[in-house]
Amino acid sequence: MPAPSHRRRFAAGLALALAVSVGGSALLLRAARSQLGEEAEVRRGIVSLLALGELAARAGGKGEPLRQAVAGWQAAQAPGVTARVVLFQGVSLEASTAPQDAGDRAAPRRLAREEKAAYDRAQRLRGAVQGNREGGASKAELEIERLPGGGRSLAAPLFLEGQVAGMIEVATPAPAPPAPPGPWAALLAFALPLLAFLPLAGALGERRPLLAAAAAALLAAGSVGHGWGALGDLGGARRQAHAEVGAHAQGQGAAAARFLAAAGLAAEPPLRPGAWDADLQRAPRAFLTESGAPDGARVEADVASARGDARGTLLAAFVVGLGALALVGLGGLARAGRALVVHRQAYAYVAPAIAGTLILVFFPFLYGIALSFTDQNIYNTSTPLSELWVGLRNYSTILGDFGLARRAADGTLAWNYLNFYWTFLFTVIWTATNVACGVSFGLLLALALDTKHLALRPVYRVLLIVPWAMPNYITALIWKGMFHRQFGVVNQALAIFGVEPISWFDSPLTSFLTAFATNAWLSFPFMMVVSLGALQSIPADIYEAARVDGASRWQQFRAITLPSLKPALIPAVILSVVWTFNMFNIIYLVTAGAPNGATEILVTQAYKFAFERYRYGYAAAYATIIFGILLVYGTIQNRVTRATEAL
Amino acid sequence: MARSRREEHLPHGLLHAFLLATVAVTLYPVLWVVTIALSGRQSLALADLPADPGTFDRLRAILPWPSRWSWDNFRAVLSDQPFATWLLNSALVAIATTVVGVALSCTAAYAFSRFKFPGRRAGMMSFLVSQMFPGTLTLIPLYIIIVQWLGLGSTRLGLIIVYATTSIPFSVWMLKGYFDTIPRELEEAAIMEGAGPGVIFWRIVLPLAKPAIAITALFSFMTAWNEFIQAATFMDKEEMYTAPVGLRFFVGGFQQQWGYFAAGSIIVSIPVVALFFYLQKYLVSGLTAGSVKG
Numbered sequence: 030m031p032a033p034s035h036r037r038r039f040a041a042g043l044a045l046a047l048a049v050s051v052g053g054s055a056l057l058l059r060a061a062r063s064q065l066g067e068e069a070e071v072r073r074g075i076v077s078l079l080a081l082g083e084l085a086a087r088a089g090g091k092g093e094p095l096r097q098a099v100a101g102w103q104a105a106q107a108p109g110v111t112a113r114v115v116l117f118q119g120v121s122l123e124a125s126t127a128p129q130d131a132g133d134r135a136a137p138r139r140l141a142r143e144e145k146a147a148y149d150r151a152q153r154l155r156g157a158v159q160g161n162r163e164g165g166a167s168k169a170e171l172e173i174e175r176l177p178g179g180g181r182s183l184a185a186p187l188f189l190e191g192q193v194a195g196m197i198e199v200a201t202p203a204p205a206p207p208a209p210p211g212p213w214a215a216l217l218a219f220a221l222p223l224l225a226f227l228p229l230a231g232a233l234g235e236r237r238p239l240l241a242a243a244a245a246a247l248l249a250a251g252s253v254g255h256g257w258g259a260l261g262d263l264g265g266a267r268r269q270a271h272a273e274v275g276a277h278a279q280g281q282g283a284a285a286a287r288f289l290a291a292a293g294l295a296a297e298p299p300l301r302p303g304a305w306d307a308d309l310q311r312a313p314r315a316f317l318t319e320s321g322a323p324d325g326a327r328v329e330a331d332v333a334s335a336r337g338d339a340r341g342t343l344l345a346a347f348v349v350g351l352g353a354l355a356l357v358g359l360g361g362l363a364r365a366g367r368a369l370v371v372h373r374q375a376y377a378y379v380a381p382a383i384a385g386t387l388i389l390v391f392f393p394f395l396y397g398i399a400l401s402f403t404d405q406n407i408y409n410t411s412t413p414l415s416e417l418w419v420g421l422r423n424y425s426t427i428l429g430d431f432g433l434a435r436r437a438a439d440g441t442l443a444w445n446y447l448n449f450y451w452t453f454l455f456t457v458i459w460t461a462t463n464v465a466c467g468v469s470f471g472l473l474l475a476l477a478l479d480t481k482h483l484a485l486r487p488v489y490r491v492l493l494i495v496p497w498a499m500p501n502y503i504t505a506l507i508w509k510g511m512f513h514r515q516f517g518v519v520n521q522a523l524a525i526f527g528v529e530p531i532s533w534f535d536s537p538l539t540s541f542l543t544a545f546a547t548n549a550w551l552s553f554p555f556m557m558v559v560s561l562g563a564l565q566s567i568p569a570d571i572y573e574a575a576r577v578d579g580a581s582r583w584q585q586f587r588a589i590t591l592p593s594l595k596p597a598l599i600p601a602v603i604l605s606v607v608w609t610f611n612m613f614n615i616i617y618l619v620t621a622g623a624p625n626g627a628t629e630i631l632v633t634q635a636y637k638f639a640f641e642r643y644r645y646g647y648a649a650a651y652a653t654i655i656f657g658i659l660l661v662y663g664t665i666q667n668r669v670t671r672a673t674e675a676l
Numbered sequence: 677m678a679r680s681r682r683e684e685h686l687p688h689g690l691l692h693a694f695l696l697a698t699v700a701v702t703l704y705p706v707l708w709v710v711t712i713a714l715s716g717r718q719s720l721a722l723a724d725l726p727a728d729p730g731t732f733d734r735l736r737a738i739l740p741w742p743s744r745w746s747w748d749n750f751r752a753v754l755s756d757q758p759f760a761t762w763l764l765n766s767a768l769v770a771i772a773t774t775v776v777g778v779a780l781s782c783t784a785a786y787a788f789s790r791f792k793f794p795g796r797r798a799g800m801m802s803f804l805v806s807q808m809f810p811g812t813l814t815l816i817p818l819y820i821i822i823v824q825w826l827g828l829g830s831t832r833l834g835l836i837i838v839y840a841t842t843s844i845p846f847s848v849w850m851l852k853g854y855f856d857t858i859p860r861e862l863e864e865a866a867i868m869e870g871a872g873p874g875v876i877f878w879r880i881v882l883p884l885a886k887p888a889i890a891i892t893a894l895f896s897f898m899t900a901w902n903e904f905i906q907a908a909t910f911m912d913k914e915e916m917y918t919a920p921v922g923l924r925f926f927v928g929g930f931q932q933q934w935g936y937f938a939a940g941s942i943i944v945s946i947p948v949v950a951l952f953f954y955l956q957k958y959l960v961s962g963l964t965a966g967s968v969k970g
Contacts, residue, residue, distance in 0.1 A: 394813065
């Protein structure tokens with residue numbers, strides 16, 4: 030097969046890369062502009078809404094004065110903008126300029142049964158205001174809904190003497206769609222570099238490095254050129270949006286002031302049109318001064334931050350484009366395509382498994398690592414990770430905190446059980462004691478069961494592996510019950526010997542003992558079965574020979590039994606170290622960390638940080654550290670086993 | 677030559693005493709659960725103590741023998757409590773997990789065993805490495821993916837997807853090891869007869885690998901049947917609990933329904949204990965051949 034020319038490949042690669050980079054950024058910017066337009070639309074709506082709220086409150090909030098205020102407000106609105114005012118008192122529609130409330134349905138009147146949604150909405154807003162006053166989670170005090178025709182319905186609570194007396198609804202018509210930015214800039218940024226590349230490639234010939242450099246440079250030129258223009262465009266659009274909202278607020282303010290003067294209502298305190306540009310909590314967005322003029326410094330800061338965000342997106346699009354260029358230009362895609370065709374059957378067989386594990390095993394792992402560099406928690410899960418980035422802070426907080434204990438007020442030492450090093454130390458102790466106990470006890474039982482001609486041997490063996498067969502969460506809950514202070518059988522049994530009931534979970538040592546007993550009960554059968562298998566594979570004549578040579582039983586054990594057990598026991602010990610280190614169920618269900626987290630092991634602590642304290646980023650960093658520890662352990666263990674095998 | 681009758685061993689009596697004591701300790705918790713389940717009461721205590729208990733009363737209180745036999749707990753847990761629903765959830769999830777997981781693993785393991793293709797080594801190695809990922813680290817992102825992105829919180833499908841995919845790497849390694857031992861000559865002979873790769877896989881390899889597939893399937897089933905943390909994290913609605921989460925519900929927090937817990941435990945344990953004894957001869961080799969599992 031003749032190799033396709035490098036020139037052609039790079040030309041194709043450049044075309045693809047430009048399409049990705051320029052096209053992608055054009056689409057993203059287009060989306061950003063239309064979002065900006067909607068945002069400005071909503072802000073203008075909120076300004077009108079709050080202007081009406083202010084007028085209605087000053088007009089006394091009911092009766093004819095209110096209707097006059099609404100009429101006065103209506104005069105200053107764009108065509109299609111209408112308002113309704115609903116009062117709790119009498120469940121009445123107190124004023125309305127909406128077309129459906131004409132004729133015999135004209136305000137004032139009681140709300141009809143089918144208008145219950147409006148009443149519910151008012152109730153919701155009142156609930157939100159009261160909840161926020163009591164210091165609960167901040168709920169939205171404004172509601173914005175899309176109407177079927179493309180317009181919006183905005184609602185705000187109506188305040189009278191500090192109380193929510195009803196609701197103001199403003200309906201805005203569907204805005205004229207903003208003129209999309211012309212495609213010419215993007216097309217130009219796509220075509221020019223490509224046109225420039227063709228003669229350039231002719232001049233450079235079939236030299237790969239030069240072709241690659243030229244293509245990359247042209248890609249950069251196209252992307253930067255397009256991005257430059259697009260960023261300027263976006264900044265201008267943003268400035269314009271702020272200016273439009275400001276002009277609208279000033280217009281509404283002036284109209285409101287005129288109405289107040291004409292109706293002889295109180296003009297004090299002065300109106301603050303700038304504050305009408307508010308967010309959903311009715312807090313001013315602060316892009317406008319009180320009079321409603323755009324606040325230059327804040328607007329520029331906002332434009333700069335928006336441009337910063339957009340620049341990141343453009344950069345990402347450029348990097349993806351560069352990747353595409355490299356993939357196509359250097360022949361990676363062609364090679365991958367050929368491999369895919371040649372081995373299509375093999376890939377078809379592995380594809381589902383690989384896809385599944387990529388999505389639900391590897392992606393979560395990488396996502397978890399990314400999470401560990403953020404301070405994500407339950408309150409900001411909808412914020413993108415890039416905005417929560419804290420770098421290595423979680424790691425330095427976890428690993429840099431050596432405050433294991435502090436002096437309490439009365440001078441006694443108080444352990445800080447949440448400290449990483451305490452938990453780590455506890456985990457090491459937990460693992461070491463459990464594995465040591467499991468190995469020695471399992472080996473002891475295996476030796477006992479290995480006795481020749483012992484009656485009932487198979488029966489013992491089957492009965493002794495029952496703990497391994499039981500699901501371990503059940504085992505854990507059983508033992509927790511047996512250690513119950515008042516009714517648990519352990520305390521009942523101790524009472525026979527006159528021991529006072531012990532509160533097992535009140536001190537770290539006894540609490541540890543409960544988990545230890547559970548895990549010991551659970552884990553010895555594994556070691557026993559492994560050892561027994563190994564013991565039975567030792568040929569009997571070795572012992573015969575040793576006896577003939579006059580070796581004592583202890584010497585036989587040291588010289589024959591232990592060395593023959595080693596190949597089976599070492600992997601079993603390694604495995605059981607990892608199991609015990611990660612023995613989530615026992616700790617979580619038996620001690621649950623009692624008292625005060627003293628008996629948490631690393632994995633349960635990480636779980637609690639995530640699902641009881643809801644500090645997702647911190648917990649992810651914690652779990653990543655656990656992974657690091659296991660990785661180090663795995664590497665060391667690998668070296669050691671290899672070294673022992675070499676002996 | 678007659679075997680030496682004077683093999684120096686500990687006296688059998690002593691050994692029996694030691695083994696019997698160990699068996700007693702080993703079985704006590706199990707008998708305790710059985711007793712509570714059959715006592716017909718919800719109490720943790722095996723017997724009510726009089727106001728001034730003597731030694732005999734105290735002995736009575738730790739003896740795993742109910743003062744009254746009754747099947748009430750079993751009956752109540754299956755009919756009055758949502759436990760039957762939970763069992764059904766567990767069974768459906770475990771069976772679906774097994775079918776999906778084994779199907780995906782079989783094809784992948786076969787390709788890894790028989791075909792040479794770019795990325796083969798990388799694929800196997802990445803499966804091995806994935807066994808070291810700590811569960812708590814992947815739990816948060818899995819929660820985000822399953823519950824927040826896919827909206828599969830409190831659904832069986834969500835659990836099935838998670839269990840089936842996380843079981844794939846281990847199953848693939850197990851099955852590939854077995855496929856490697858099936859002689860290639862059989863397949864070559866089939867190719868001579870004109871059989872296509874699909875026919876070879878379905879008609880020749882899979883039937884030959886039945887024992888390995890059975891073991892892998894049983895492992896997958898037992899893992900899904902016993903899994904507790906992920907189920908507790910993803911299943912918020914009470915009627916969607918699996919049996920492990922449900923059992924904890926009986927005795928966790930403010931509930932103290934030990935009778936239901938004990939009866940439920942026995943119902944849940946019987947299938948796994950039976951499977952376990954059926955499988956035990958494969959367990960040791962299967963597990964120690966695996967690697968660091970975190």
